[in-house]
Amino acid sequence: MIVAAVLFTYAVLLCTLAPRLLRGVQWAERAPRLGIVVWQVLGASALTAAVLAGLALSVPTVRVSTDLAELLQACVMALAAQYATPGGASAGAVGAVLALAVLGRVAWCTGAALLRIRRERRAHREVLDMVGRPDAARGVIVLDHEEPAAYCLPGRHRRTVITTGALRTLDDDRLEAVLAHERAHQAERHDAVLAWAQALARAFPRVPLFRIAEAEIARLAEMRADDVAAARSGRLTTAAALLAVAAGRAPAVALSAGGSTAARRVRRLIKPHRPLGRLRVAAGSLTAAVALALPLLVVGGPAAAATQMNYCPDGTPAAQVTTMR
């Protein structure tokens, strides 16, 4: 019971407190790739903890034996011992429901999101291939459209698309920055990262962690691609390219009051770049690894201890059994 309680508390803390502490922190913008990994790890860790908490409630730890028949018998005995009492049975049922619900919800929502994304991409690509003009020299598809815009259609049949409006607005250096940005998205598979974050946010819409992680990962992925473009074309050239494409369009109706992400990205590129030091990146990566391993250690500790102990000195079947609670 203690293991389940610890894991459950850990998951709840991660889901509520962690996003409040981490949202919009300065270091993430200085090391966007680490920031993305940290948000992903927090989500994975919270999910693992919730599932394991459920399992810890419903499955007692069984002394591991070398003999398979003996092991099976011990398992059956352990389960029978737990479910013989009404309290044990209901705790087990609650745990099983929790674990299955979390796993099922994630699988269902991820599957649905992936299918939807694939369908939308294919429909978009079919029209694109009909009305776009391939520009083999630049490796892009050109669309005859006044408004400057650039985007990429990720996936196996990927396309980078740019409008004639954008080609007119951007000189060669800035165009190179735009293309480097799109190539970075593709090389680092940001579409898959975002699809996963989006699926989790849809699966658990009331959990702050997943909702905020989705927005933060989307923002950090753009900043990461900006950094790659800036390394190639220069920070000010990249900022100018962003500004040219963003400002050439009719302003959107709904924009967040705290300034758009686009503006934040331009400001970040204009200001002198201070990437996070190596030591702090290492410390951040270590923290992420610990967060990922923590739920497994909490479960694995008692389970490993159980394999070492001899619970049945007198050979009674009931004594062969222990539970994690």
Place this chain on the structure above:
Amino acid sequence: MARFGELEAAIMDAVWGAGRSLRVREVLERLERDPEPAYNTVHTVTEILHRKGWLSKEKDGRAYRYGPTKSREEYIAGLMGEALAVAEDRTATLARFVQQMPPGEAEELHRLLGQAVAREAGEASK
């Protein structure tokens, strides 16, 4: 398979370029492809485009005329609508370079960028 898609695009280009509905024979004349595809191939692909909803078909004497159901501009506008949608829903479907920005904000950033460029030029000349 890729060439099949190219032929579809070429046929749509011919129909859009004509500005009126065309017979298969007229489509073939306007294709300007080398080698020239067979009449039957063009006929088949035109029928496929009709079935996919790209071309409308009307009877004209003993033959059929095919015309575009929507203009090229309408399709492009549809694509741009998806690519520039304000809703964050599509972030995973398409990755756009940058969102829109309010004019006031853009002006201020232009000014800041100008200053930064001047500062960098000043440092370089020192």
